[in-house]
Amino acid sequence: MSKIRQAPCEACGELTPSHEIISLGVGGSTYRQLCGQCFNAEVTQLKGLGSFESFRIEPITLRDCAGEAHDFHFRTRLLGQVVAMDAFELRDGEPSGYQCEVADDPDADLHGLLGRLVDKLRRMLAVKDLTFGEPEPQIAEQTVRGRIDWDESVRGRTPLLVIDGQEVTWEEFGRMLATFEGWQFRLELIDRCDEA
Numbered sequence: 001m002s003k004i005r006q007a008p009c010e011a012c013g014e015l016t017p018s019h020e021i022i023s024l025g026v027g028g029s030t031y032r033q034l035c036g037q038c039f040n041a042e043v044t045q046l047k048g049l050g051s052f053e054s055f056r057i058e059p060i061t062l063r064d065c066a067g068e069a070h071d072f073h074f075r076t077r078l079l080g081q082v083v084a085m086d087a088f089e090l091r092d093g094e095p096s097g098y099q100c101e102v103a104d105d106p107d108a109d110l111h112g113l114l115g116r117l118v119d120k121l122r123r124m125l126a127v128k129d130l131t132f133g134e135p136e137p138q139i140a141e142q143t144v145r146g147r148i149d150w151d152e153s154v155r156g157r158t159p160l161l162v163i164d165g166q167e168v169t170w171e172e173f174g175r176m177l178a179t180f181e182g183w184q185f186r187l188e189l190i191d192r193c194d195e196a
């Protein structure tokens, strides 16, 4: 289990895991570091929205199709005209691995939204697009789904891919593609709230 850092919410003072703290811009370059509940309460007030009740969601464990357990943490953020709920794994206290998000209207039932998010997670965990064999991972079939992150360890703007919840460097992915020399490909970019 990775070590989880905590910080006090600047509104209610509650000691909150750092991955649950959300920065709220309050004019200029000033940000307040808030827990999920206080963030949503402030956005409700700032945007003059009616009532919005969010609740803290306890982490859950789901197994992937290889039987490996994954611990998922959740956040709910009211972002003006949408409410976004995301799930993520943690590594060194930071969101990483499998990540998933859904969004809806602010008056949507949050339990229903959570149900949609968990269903989406289960679908993600039910397939593996890579075979993590020796000497290197390979593309299992002919489709690869993943997330585009940024590789901080490389100079310049280099993507880091996350496929099957595992980090794959741009170079590693290039070598996987090289085994398909002569084939064609189609690349489709998909919003984070939609299904890849």
Ligand SMILES: [Zn+2]
Pocket (backbone or CB within 6 Å): 009, 010, 011, 012, 013, 014, 034, 035, 036, 037, 038, 039
């Ligand atoms: Zn708070």
